[in-house]
Amino acid sequence: MSFAFALIVILILAILGMPVFAVLTAIAMLGFYFAEVDLAVMAIELYRLTDTSILLALPLFTFAGYVLSESNTSHRLVRLTQALIGSVHGGLAFVALIACALFTALTGASGVTIVALGALLYPALKEGGYSDKFSLGLVTSSGSLGLLLPPSLPLILYSIIASQMDLGVDVSLETLFIAGLLPAALMLVLLCGYSWWSHRNVETRKTPFSWREVGAACWEAKWELPLPLVILGSVYSGLVAVSEAAALTAAYVLIIEVFVYREVSVKALPRIIRESMVMVGSILLILGVAMAFTNYLIDIEVPSRLFDWMQRHVDDRLTFLLLLNIFLLLLGAMLDIFAALIVVVPLLLPVAIGYGIDPVHLGIIFLANMQIGYFTPPVGMNLFIASYRFQKPVLTLYQSTIPFFWVLLAAVLIITYVPELSLMLLDRGL
Amino acid sequence: QTIKIASLAPDGSSWMTEFRAAGDTIAKRTDKRVQLKFYPGGVMGDDQAVLRKIKIGQLHGGALTAGSLTEFHPNLQLYSLPLVFRNLDEVDAARKAFDPRFQKGLEEGGMVSFGFAEGGFAYIMSTQSLTTIDDVRKRKVWIPSGDQFAADLVSSFNISPTPLPLSDVLVSLQSGLIDTVATSPIGALALQWHNQVKYVTDLPLVYVFASFVIDKKAFNKINEADQKIVREELTNMFARLDKQNRQDNLSAIDALKKQGLKFVTPEPAAIQEWYSTAEKANQKLVNSGKLSNEAYQQLLNIVRAKR
Amino acid sequence: MKSPAFLQRVWHWLHLFEEGLLLFIFIGMMGIAVAQIILRNVFHTGIEWSDVFLRSAVLWIALIGAMIASRTGNHVQIDVVRRFMPEWLQRWGARLTSAATMVVAALFSWHGVRFAYLEWQDQTMAIGIVPSWVVVSIIPFGFAMIAIRYLILTVNPKPMVNE
Ligand code: NA
Ligand code: NA
Numbered sequence: 001m002s003f004a005f006a007l008i009v010i011l012i013l014a015i016l017g018m019p020v021f022a023v024l025t026a027i028a029m030l031g032f033y034f035a036e037v038d039l040a041v042m043a044i045e046l047y048r049l050t051d052t053s054i055l056l057a058l059p060l061f062t063f064a065g066y067v068l069s070e071s072n073t074s075h076r077l078v079r080l081t082q083a084l085i086g087s088v089h090g091g092l093a094f095v096a097l098i099a100c101a102l103f104t105a106l107t108g109a110s111g112v113t114i115v116a117l118g119a120l121l122y123p124a125l126k127e128g129g130y131s132d133k134f135s136l137g138l139v140t141s142s143g144s145l146g147l148l149l150p151p152s153l154p155l156i157l158y159s160i161i162a163s164q165m166d167l168g169v170d171v172s173l174e175t176l177f178i179a180g181l182l183p184a185a186l187m188l189v190l191l192c193g194y195s196w197w198s199h200r201n202v203e204t205r206k207t208p209f210s211w212r213e214v215g216a217a218c219w220e221a222k223w224e225l226p227l228p229l230v231i232l233g234s235v236y237s238g239l240v241a242v243s244e245a246a247a248l249t250a251a252y253v254l255i256i257e258v259f260v261y262r263e264v265s266v267k268a269l270p271r272i273i274r275e276s277m278v279m280v281g282s283i284l285l286i287l288g289v290a291m292a293f294t295n296y297l298i299d300i301e302v303p304s305r306l307f308d309w310m311q312r313h314v315d316d317r318l319t320f321l322l323l324l325n326i327f328l329l330l331l332g333a334m335l336d337i338f339a340a341l342i343v344v345v346p347l348l349l350p351v352a353i354g355y356g357i358d359p360v361h362l363g364i365i366f367l368a369n370m371q372i373g374y375f376t377p378p379v380g381m382n383l384f385i386a387s388y389r390f391q392k393p394v395l396t397l398y399q400s401t402i403p404f405f406w407v408l409l410a411a412v413l414i415i416t417y418v419p420e421l422s423l424m425l426l427d428r429g430l
Numbered sequence: 431q432t433i434k435i436a437s438l439a440p441d442g443s444s445w446m447t448e449f450r451a452a453g454d455t456i457a458k459r460t461d462k463r464v465q466l467k468f469y470p471g472g473v474m475g476d477d478q479a480v481l482r483k484i485k486i487g488q489l490h491g492g493a494l495t496a497g498s499l500t501e502f503h504p505n506l507q508l509y510s511l512p513l514v515f516r517n518l519d520e521v522d523a524a525r526k527a528f529d530p531r532f533q534k535g536l537e538e539g540g541m542v543s544f545g546f547a548e549g550g551f552a553y554i555m556s557t558q559s560l561t562t563i564d565d566v567r568k569r570k571v572w573i574p575s576g577d578q579f580a581a582d583l584v585s586s587f588n589i590s591p592t593p594l595p596l597s598d599v600l601v602s603l604q605s606g607l608i609d610t611v612a613t614s615p616i617g618a619l620a621l622q623w624h625n626q627v628k629y630v631t632d633l634p635l636v637y638v639f640a641s642f643v644i645d646k647k648a649f650n651k652i653n654e655a656d657q658k659i660v661r662e663e664l665t666n667m668f669a670r671l672d673k674q675n676r677q678d679n680l681s682a683i684d685a686l687k688k689q690g691l692k693f694v695t696p697e698p699a700a701i702q703e704w705y706s707t708a709e710k711a712n713q714k715l716v717n718s719g720k721l722s723n724e725a726y727q728q729l730l731n732i733v734r735a736k737r
Numbered sequence: 738m739k740s741p742a743f744l745q746r747v748w749h750w751l752h753l754f755e756e757g758l759l760l761f762i763f764i765g766m767m768g769i770a771v772a773q774i775i776l777r778n779v780f781h782t783g784i785e786w787s788d789v790f791l792r793s794a795v796l797w798i799a800l801i802g803a804m805i806a807s808r809t810g811n812h813v814q815i816d817v818v819r820r821f822m823p824e825w826l827q828r829w830g831a832r833l834t835s836a837a838t839m840v841v842a843a844l845f846s847w848h849g850v851r852f853a854y855l856e857w858q859d860q861t862m863a864i865g866i867v868p869s870w871v872v873v874s875i876i877p878f879g880f881a882m883i884a885i886r887y888l889i890l891t892v893n894p895k896p897m898v899n900e
Contacts, residue, residue: 010837017819018834019812021803022841029844038486042845043852043876047482048475049799050792050872053575053595059798060767156597159622161440161471172622238606240774241598247770273763274756274805281802282812288799298473299488346440346471384813485855501859575788590782 003034020384021282024289031296045292049284053243059280060246062115064253066276069119071263073224080217080225082128087209092128093195096121097142097188102228104146114143114385115279122390129203137400138195140386141408144374145187147337147367148180154337154370155180158363161345171359179360179422183368186421187411194407223256279388286384307347311354320355321416324348325369332373333380340370357419364422368412375401431652433644434467436474436483436492445493445671446470452667459663460656484645491644496546497579499641502539505725506532509637511715512583513708518676520733521548521637527732531725541643544664547672549638550614550679554631555623557609561631561696563587563703569610572599583636586711599623614638615682616675624689632693633704642668752808755882759801766794786865793864793872800879807886810835810895831894839887842880849877 007030014023025042032039049055085091099121104113118139125135147154155176162171218225227249234240234248257264264272297303306327314320331340345366352362374382377398387394415421439445446468453466474480474489477498483489496506508514508528515521529546536543560566567589573580575593584591592608602608603626611623612635618624642664652660687693696704716726773787784790806812814834819827856870863869 013834013837015818016830016834017814018837019810019814021812022834022838025845026837026841029841037488039844039848040486040852040855041483041488043849043873044479044482044486045475046849046876047796047852047873048479049796050789051476051479052597053788053792054597055795056766056770056791059763059795060770063763063767156601172625235601236605238602239778241594241602241607243595243598244770244774247767248774250767251771270756270760273760277759277763277798278802278805278811281799281804282806284795284799285803286813288796295474298469301467346442350442388813482852482855501861576786576792581785592777593783593785593788595788 003030006030021285021289024286024293028289028293028296031300035296035299037299041295042289042292045295046288048291049288055284055287056243057246058284059277060250062280063273063276064246064250065115065117065119066272067250067253067257067264068224070268070272071257071261073120073221073257076217076221076224080214080221083210083213083217090192090196090199092125093130093138093199094192096125096138097145097191097195100139100142101146101149101184101188104142104144104149104152113145114139114382115276115389118143118386119389130199131202133396133400134195134198136386136390136392136397137402137404140382140397141375141401141404142191143382143385144371145191146184147371148184148187148364149177152180152367154341154367155363157341158345158366161341162349162359162363171363175360175426176363178425179364180367181425182421183364183411183415186414187368187408190407190411191404194403198403223260227252282388283381283385286381303344303347307351311351317355317357318417320352321357321365324352324365325412325416328366328369329373329376332370333376337367337370337374341366358423360426361419361422365412365416368415372405372408372412376405431463431648431656432465432467433490433648434469434488435644436469436472436480436489438472438477439470439493440472441470443470444674448667448671449493452663456660456663459659464652464656464660487645487648489645490648491642493547493640493642495549495638495640499536499541499643502541503532503535504720505535505722507579507721508726508729509639510579511708511712512586512636513633513705514712514729515551515634515637515733516705516737517634520736523736524729524732528725528729536641536643537646540646542646542649542661544642544644544661545668545672546639546641547668548675548679549640550616550675550682551634552612552614552617552636552638553633554610554612554635555618555627555691556611556629556631557603557627559629559692559694560610561694562700563589563707566610570606570608571610571612572602572608582715586714587707596621600626603627612636615679615686619682619685624686624691628691630686630691630693632695633701755801755805759798759805762794762797762801766791766798790864796872797875800875804879804882804886807883810887810890828894832891835887835890835894839884839891842884842887846877846880846884849873849880853877 007027010018010023010026010030013026014020018026029039029042032041081092081095085095088094100113100117122135122139125138126132130138146152159171159176230252231245231249235242235245240248258266258269310320310323310327314323331344348366349359349362353359357365374380375386375397377383377394383394383397383401386392386397435449437446437449439449449466449468449470453468457465469489474483474492477492477494480489480492480494481498481501484491496510500506509521509524515524525546533543533545554560554566556566556569558565558569560569566587571584571589571591573584573591573593575595577593581591581593592602594602594608599608599611600622603611603623609627611618611627613621613623618627644660649657649660683693712726715721716723769784769787769790773783777783803812810831819830822830853870853873853876856873857868859869861869863872
């Protein structure tokens with residue numbers, strides 16, 4: 001009774017505008033208090049931010065993104081894309097979507113894309129004639145677009161967890177990478193299609209095609225264009241580990257913008273560092289207390305109870321897949337993707353196999369759903385990051401991402417109910 | 431009395447199935463006075479996080495690697511000294527004598543232990559055929575970042591390592607950032623590293639093992655008759671897993687061979703160099719005072735009697 | 738409401754200290770990460786404690802960044818409903834949520850002290866010769882600072898920023 005009362009008070013405070021980190025902390029503390037667990041567990045969970053090297057990517061990529069957005073990179077990018085496909089209707093949106101997908105795959109961690117590329121693409125899209133709402137929606141929802149493409153960290157994590165379970169099926173990294181290609185392509189095609197359709201009658205800026213302009217735009221961006229190559233190349237050539245790629249990117253960006261293009265002064269760096277790290281700090285704090293919140297749910301065995309219930313009440317495959325989609329969407333709305341993977345996959349896999357679902361297909365379904373969860377209310381991480389980065393109220397972002405939500409939901413449903421899409425390129429019998 | 435146990439083993443694995451079965455039997459035999467609640471799949475964090483949570487009482491026990499339990503009984507490290515064993519016969523002889531001592535030591539340190547389960551020998555695996563220490567020095571050798579034990583181990587052989595987090599290893603093996611790792615056959619298969627290496631140096635580098643422990647404070651709250659039941663069931667269960675793991679490692683070695691990995695045996699002179707270098711390093715570590723010299727000499731006597 | 742000159746001085750130095758620490762940690766973080774890549778590829782060696790340092794730096798950045806964000810109460814919040822409330826209710830809502838945030842942060846800080854004390858008893862090392870309680874101590878310190886900031890915001894709420 002008193003637990004329920006306190007919970008309601010906290011939820012009212014949340015609606016009145018209590019910071020998200022404080023809301024999550026309060027609920028976790030309340031729960032642990034009633035579960036008779038020492039509240040020092042909060043600090044222990046927060047300290048687990050130091051458990052993984054993956055998180056290092058967040059501050060470093062964020063910094064690189066801030067430096068890029070302080071210089072004229074976005075203008076060079078607009079000039080180049082316009083030179084290349086400015087004559088095609090909707091070309092800039094296509095480029096924005098593809099760039100987001102590639103960048104997210106590379107960084108894997110949530111939010112990084114919005115910070116680093118969103119800050120670049122949002123003004124560029126608006127400059128190119130797209131509406132404010134559409135531009136916001138595109139950058140916010142595309143922040144998790146490349147989750148299925150190599151070398152995405154969640155995909156790697158799924159492979160590691162599934163391989164440990166000795167399922168007798170090949171769930172290796174390469175297999176998952178290949179399986180994710182067509183579903184990722186489907187999402188891109190649908191989003192590009194939507195962008196084109198929604199702006200079919202709108203005047204987006206068009207420029208006549210000229211090889212001379214392409215050459216000039218390439219030359220102007222000659223230091224920034226190789227950026228993806230620098231990151232991918234350094235990882236695949238064995239120069240750096242995945243977890244170090246962010247450091248190399250940050251250093252490269254710092255050198256070209258400060259010393260080659262000279263668009264960012266050394267004197268401005270302390271301010272850029274402070275601004276970017278204050279944002280990273282707010283995000284990491286939410287992530288850290290969300291881990292404590294998740295730990296409370298685990299302590300009282302919420303995930304496993306949910307699955308026991310499912311196993312008792314669901315007996316055919318289609319119903320299971322439908323419930324799976326709903327459950328994963330909710331999960332994605334509430335949990336961080338890494339926590340969700342670690343907690344749920346070991347529980348989910350045996351159940352899913354019981355319903356005749358290929359573990360590789362399950363991995364793709366799981367991540368595709370999680371991808372949507374990044375920007376669905378109430379706790380879509382990308383919504384908050386975008387809110388912070390663009391200084392827009394969360395409500396505006398909810399509204400602007402709604403069309404993209406429907407498009408991606410359609411993609412997720414196709415991916416879920418057409419297993420061939422994921423398994424076609426693998427040489428295993430269907 | 432609910433005992434909350436964390437484990438890195440995922441739900442559905444043979445370890446967790448055995449754990450749960452033992453938990454059910456204990457509940458039945460104690461009329462639900464003692465109930466074991468499991469948190470599988472590493473959801474409570476790594477061994478360090480689990481130990482912290484045991485200290486504040488959120489958790490009461492776990493299946494923990496020996497390395498993380500040395501703070502309760504430093505001598506545990508004797509089994510994991512590099513190249514201290516040459517084969518499984520020596521392991522069996524040593525464990526017969528030392529397992530009870532280690533269990534007693536852990537209990538005095540505050541952890542009730544229900545025995546030890548073998549993780550197998552870690553072997554050097556590489557893209558190249560490595561037989562001498564010098565061969566290994568030329569390679570890019572991975573160690574887990576932040577692992578002091580592994581860092582000391584490689585430095586005692588004068589090998590300069592590449593520390594990386596576990597999650598980076600697979601991609602780094604593919605890209606060539608590293609080309610040499612050390613792990614047990616089970617580990618190599620589970621982590622998919624076997625697809626990236628070609629050779630296994632047939633030298634049992636380090637003996638890996640784990641213990642099932644419950645915090646003494648929590649355990650003492652159970653009445654004595656029930657304590658006996660818990661001890662009996664958990665000890666039997668963990669002994670079964672110990673035996674099963676040995677079989678699993680042997681079949682994992684077969685599987686690695688079937689996958690085309692070549693097991694290379696060093697020349698006698700090279701083997702001698704490996705063993706003498708390791709023994710010098712081990713004696714130095716023991717002399718530094720962390721481990722009991724008396725226990726170390728006893729262990730050496732037992733394994734030497736087997737040679 | 739104006740604070741006395743002495744307090745303002747303390748506040749000024751505290752701000753400088755926070756920002757200096759943030760800069761120091763970030764530059765150290767990037768420097769070590771890049772140095773590690775160069776050392777390995779050019780000199781075939783490395784810094785043993787670099788990875789642990791980098792992971793600890795993430796925690797420090799999280800808390801120092803959050804401390805600085807708390808100066809103006811600039812944390813992520815769900816402001817959907819608040820936007821439609823009359824101004825007097827907004828102001829009192831802000832006081833109320835700031836007070837609640839202060840309590841939560843103060844509690845967190847206290848339990849952070851207890852955790853740091855546990856680590857101190859263990860005497861384990863985190864980064865080379867730096868014991869883990871030193872790394873952990875940013876948790877109680879950070880939350881104490883956040884609590885103080887929200888105490889000030891309770892007494893003296895910031896007007897809501899509308900676009
Ligand atoms: Na999420
Ligand atoms: Na969400």
